[in-house]
Amino acid sequence: MYLLQWFGLPHEVEGGKPHLKPGPEHAQPPSMSNGGLLRWPAPLARMCTAPWGLRPWEKPALLAPGAAGTAVQVAGKRDRPTLLPPLEESDLEEQFVKGHGPGGQATNKTSNCVVLKHRPSGIVVKCHQTRSVDQNRKLARKTLQEKVDIFYNGENSLVYKEKREAEKKKQERKKRAKETLEKKKLLKELWESSKNIH
Amino acid sequence: MEIGGRMLWPLLSGLGRRKGTRGWAFSSWQPCRPLAGLLSATELVSHWTAVFEKRGIPEAQASSEYIVAHVLGAKTFQSLRPVLRTQSLTPWQLQYVQKLSGYRLQRMPVQYILGEWDFQGLTLKMAPPVFIPRPETEGLVEWVLEEVAQSSCAAGAQGGPLILEVGCGSGAISLSLLSQLPQSRVIAVDKGEAAICLTQENAQRLRLLDRIQIIPLDVTLEGSWAHLLPWGPMDLIVSNPPYVFHQDMEQLAPEIRSYEDPVALDGGKEGMDIITHILALAPWLLKDSGSIFLEVDPRHPELVGSWLQSRSDLSLDLVAVRQDFCGRPRFLHIQRSGPQHGCPVEARPGPQPARVPG
Numbered sequence: 053m054y055l056l057q058w059f060g061l062p063h064e065v066e067g068g069k070p071h072l073k074p075g076p077e078h079a080q081p082p083s084m085s086n087g088g089l090l091r092w093p094a095p096l097a098r099m100c101t102a103p104w105g106l107r108p109w110e111k112p113a114l115l116a117p118g119a120a121g122t123a124v125q126v127a128g129k130r131d132r133p134t135l136l137p138p139l140e141e142s143d144l145e146e147q148f149v150k151g152h153g154p155g156g157q158a159t160n161k162t163s164n165c166v167v168l169k170h171r172p173s174g175i176v177v178k179c180h181q182t183r184s185v186d187q188n189r190k191l192a193r194k195t196l197q198e199k200v201d202i203f204y205n206g207e208n209s210l211v212y213k214e215k216r217e218a219e220k221k222k223q224e225r226k227k228r229a230k231e232t233l234e235k236k237k238l239l240k241e242l243w244e245s246s247k248n249i250h
Numbered sequence: 251m252e253i254g255g256r257m258l259w260p261l262l263s264g265l266g267r268r269k270g271t272r273g274w275a276f277s278s279w280q281p282c283r284p285l286a287g288l289l290s291a292t293e294l295v296s297h298w299t300a301v302f303e304k305r306g307i308p309e310a311q312a313s314s315e316y317i318v319a320h321v322l323g324a325k326t327f328q329s330l331r332p333v334l335r336t337q338s339l340t341p342w343q344l345q346y347v348q349k350l351s352g353y354r355l356q357r358m359p360v361q362y363i364l365g366e367w368d369f370q371g372l373t374l375k376m377a378p379p380v381f382i383p384r385p386e387t388e389g390l391v392e393w394v395l396e397e398v399a400q401s402s403c404a405a406g407a408q409g410g411p412l413i414l415e416v417g418c419g420s421g422a423i424s425l426s427l428l429s430q431l432p433q434s435r436v437i438a439v440d441k442g443e444a445a446i447c448l449t450q451e452n453a454q455r456l457r458l459l460d461r462i463q464i465i466p467l468d469v470t471l472e473g474s475w476a477h478l479l480p481w482g483p484m485d486l487i488v489s490n491p492p493y494v495f496h497q498d499m500e501q502l503a504p505e506i507r508s509y510e511d512p513v514a515l516d517g518g519k520e521g522m523d524i525i526t527h528i529l530a531l532a533p534w535l536l537k538d539s540g541s542i543f544l545e546v547d548p549r550h551p552e553l554v555g556s557w558l559q560s561r562s563d564l565s566l567d568l569v570a571v572r573q574d575f576c577g578r579p580r581f582l583h584i585q586r587s588g589p590q591h592g593c594p595v596e597a598r599p600g601p602q603p604a605r606v607p608g
Contacts, residue, residue, distance in 0.1 A: 148575060153503075155576050156386050156547065157494050157515050160505045162360045163312040164385060165328075180328040183316070183368035185575065186388035 136197045136210055144196075145169040148185065168192040173203050288338035291318050295327065298351050305355055308503070313360050317350045320364050325373075357504040370426035372456060380448045381514035383422035386574040387490050390545045390581050391426050393572055394488055397541065397583070398431060409433045411485035414478065414535060416469055416528050417441075419514060421449030421462075423488055428458045435461045437481050441468035442511060470524060475531040483537040490545040491524040493517040521547050526557060533564050533586055542566070542584040551579050558584070 147167040153159040165180040166188040177199065179192035201209040289297075295314045302310035315327035321343050324330040339347070353363045361367040361376040368374070369383045370391055376382055398411055411434050415424045418438035428436055440446055446466045453459045463481065467474055494502070494515045506515070517523050525544065532542050546554065551571045558566050565588040574580035 146575075154498075154548075155574065155578055156384055156545065156580060157381075157490075157492070158498060158502060158506075158547075159384070160359050160361075160382060160503060160510075161309070161385065162316060163309055165312075180326050182329070182371075183325050184370060184388065185385040186392065187368070187371055189575075 136201050139170065139193060139197055139200060143171050144193075145171055146189070164188055166192045168196050170196055170200050173200055175199050175203060289344065290338060291322060291327075291330065291335045294318050294339065294344070294347060298347070301351070302354065307354060307357070308505075309360075313354050314351070316360050316364065317354065318347055321346045321350070325368065357508060359505045359509055362509055369422040370430070372422075372426055372429060374420050374422055374425070374452045375448060375455065376420060377444070377448055378509045379511035379514075380442065380445050381419040381510055383420060384490075386576070386580055387423065387545055388426075389572070389574050390488070390490065390543060391423060391430075393581055393583070394427060394486065394543050395430055397543075398434075398486075409435065411435075412482065413437070413486045413488055414481075414484045415439070416487065416489040417445075417491050417514070417524070418449045418464070419445050419490075421452040421464075423490060424449065424462060425452055425456055425458055427488070428461050429456065435463075437463045437465065437478065437484070439465045439467040439469065439478070441466065441470075442513065444511070445514075469531060470527045475534055478535055483540070484535055485537055485540055487528065487532055487536060487540070487542045489528055489543075491517065491528060493521040493525060493545070493547045493550065495519070495521040495547065495549075517547075520553060521550065522553060522557070525550065525554065529554075529558070529564065529566060529584065530561070532566060532584075536586045538586065538588070540586045541569075542582075542586075544582045544584070545580060546582055548578045548580065551582060554582060554584075 145168070147169075148165070153161075155161075162183075164183055164185045165178065166185065167176065167178050168189075169176045175196060177192050177196040179188045179195065181191050182188055198211050202211055206212070295311070295318050298314035298317070299311045302313055307313060319325065319327045319330050322330060322334055322339075324334075327335075350363050354360065358378075359382060361382045362378045365376055366373055367376050367382065370388050374383070411431070413424070413427060413434060413436045415427075415436060415438045418424050418440045419442075421438060424436045424438040428434055438449055440449065443466065446464055449462075449464050450459075453462050453464065465477070467477060469475070492513065492515050494517055496516055496518055498521075499512065499516055500507075502515070517525065525546065528544070529542065532540075536542070544554075551568070555568050558564065558568055566584050566586055568582060569585045570583040571579050572581040572583070
C-alpha cells in the first residue's frame with residue numbers, strides 16, 4: 053500500500069529529480085552491538101486489504117476550521133471509498149520544488165508544490181492545493197489515480213461510470229417531474245370540462 | 251510585467267507618507283505604461299514576483315502567490331477559483347497585499363506574514379519568534395502514526411498512546427498526532443514562553459485542549475524530568491529538537507536568523523546537546539519497550555549511534571533511520587529495551603561522562 057511507503061523509500065536524486073524506489077528503511081550502523089533490527093513496515097501487508105487510501109483506524113476528521121485536505125477517501129462527492137486501481141509507487145516519479153539548502157531546520161521553504169508523473173502513461177499531475185507538502189502529495193496521487201483510470205479504461209473508467217450514473221439519475225428525475233406535471237394538467241382539464249357540463 | 255503605475259501611485263505613495271517608513275518600498279517603482287485598468291490577482295502576483303526578484307528575495311513567485319491568495323481568502327494560488335484570479339481587486343485588498351509584501355521585502359518568513367501555516371492538514375497560527383514547522387517534519391508524524399498502528403499495546407486499549415513532545419513550538423507535532431489518534435494524550439513541553447502560549451492557542455482553536463497538557467519546562471536543566479513523572483510512564487517521546495550545529499547558525503538565511511528563536515535551532519557544538527539530554531532522560535520516562543522518535547540533522551544518525559553505544563546504561567537501541575522526502579536521513583527511531591528503572595527521586599540520570607564501550 054503505497055501510502056505507507058512514501059516516507060520510507062530511499063530517494064535518489066538524479067539531475068534534481070528524486071525518484072521513488074521501493075527499498076527498506078536503512079538499518080542502523082553495523083557497529084551497533086545489538087545486531088540491528090531492520091524494520092520493514094508491517095502494515096504494508098495488512099494495508100493491502102484495506103480500502104485504498106484509508107488506514108483501518110483513520111477517520112477523516114477535520115478539526116481545524118478550513119483545514120486543507122482531508123483523508124484521501126473523499127473523492128469529489130462520493131460517499132463510499134473509491135475502488136480505483138492503485139498506483140504502483142515504482143511507476144511514479146515525484147518532483148518537489150525544493151531549494152538546494154541543507155533542509156530541515158536550516159531552511160525555510162514554502163514552495164510546497166508537488167509534481168507527480170506516472171511513467172507508464174506519461175501523465176503528469178501538479179498539485180499546489182494546500183500549504184502542506186504531505187497533503188499535496190496525497191492529493192496529487194488521488195488526482196493521478198483518476199487520470200490514469202480514465203487513460204486506461206476510457207469509457208469503462210470509474211470516473212466516467214459515475215458521471216453516467218449521475219446523468220442517468222438526473223434524466224430520470226426530469227422525466228418523473230414532467231410526468232407529474234402532465235398528470236396535473238390532465239386532472240385540471242377534466243375538472244374544467246366537468247364544470248362546463250353542469 | 252509592469253502594472254499601470256499611475257493608478258497605484260496615489261494609493262501607494264499615500265500609504266508611504268502616512269506611515270513614513272516605507273520609502274524604500276517604492277524606490278523600485280518606475281512610472282510605466284499608461285493606466286491599464288484595474289488589477290487582477292494574476293497581474294498582482296506577476297508584479298510582486300518581479301519586485302521580489304529584483305530585490306533578491308528567495309521564492310519570489312511562491313511568496314507573492316501566497317500573499318495574494320491569502321488576501322483573497324485562499325490558501326494557495328492554485329486553489330483560488332479561476333474566476334477570482336481575473337477579477338479586479340478592491341483598493342482594500344491591494345493595500346493589504348502591499349502591506350504584506352512590504353514585510354516580505356524585509357525577509358520576514360511568509361508563515362509569519364500570513365500569521366498561519368498548514369501542517370498535516372491542520373491550520374496553525376504562527377507568530378515570531380516561535381519556530382515554524384518544517385515540511386520535513388510531517389514525515390516524522392507519518393512515521394509515528396505508522397508505528398502506533400502497528401503496535402497493539404500503544405493503540406487505544408485504555409486510551410493511548412501517551413506521548414511526550416519535547417520542544418513543542420507552535421504545537422504542530424502534538425496537535426497533528428492528537429487529531430489523528432483520537433485516543434491519544436499528549437504532554438507537550440517547551441522552554442520558551444512564547445511557544446507555550448502559541449501551542450495553547452492552537453490547541454484551543456482545534457478543540458484539543460482536553461487531551462493535551464502544555465508545560466513550560468527546560469529538559470536540559472538537572473532534575474527537570476522529575477516534573478514529568480506524575481504523568482506516568484509514556485509510550486512515546488517525540489521531538490524535533492534544536493539540531494543545527496552551532497557553527498552553522500550564522501549561515502542561516504535572514505528569514506531564519508532574524509525572525510526565529512535561535513534557541514529553537516542551536517543544538518550546540520555538534521547539534522547534539524538537546525538530543526543527548528532527551529535520550530538521557532528517556533529511560534526514566536518511558537514504558538518498557540517505549541519508543542523515541544526524533545528529527546535530526548543528516549549527520550546525526552551516526553553520531554547518535556555512537557553516543558548510544560557509549561551509554562549502554564540507558565538501554566536504548568537505535569532501531570531505524572528514515573529519510574525525508576528529499577532523500578536525506580532525517581528521522582530516528584530509538585527504542586527502550588528492558589524493564590523500567592525504578593524512579594527514586596534522589597537518583598539523577600543527568601548527563602554522565604562518556605564511558606568507553608566495554
